[in-house]
Amino acid sequence: MVNTTYQVQGMTCGHCVSSVSAEVGAIAGVRDVQVDLATGRVTVSSDQPLDVEIVRAAVDEAGYDLVDA
Secondary structure: OOOEEEEEEEEOHHHHHHHHHHHHOOOOOOEEEEEEEOOOOEEEEEOEEEEEHHHHHHHHHOOOEEOOO
């Protein structure tokens, strides 16, 4: 299991958390998504390391921005 934390910009409420969780959670191999609304951190547990561009596309689909590390 691989845990990776991403920084997401623009989330302001519980609906934002749900949207990001659903989109990122739909990526193949993702087992769990934890979103910390206060910090904007999204921690993803997956079977293997994820391609950051796939994560970026999922976050974008939810309507938010993945901040480059």
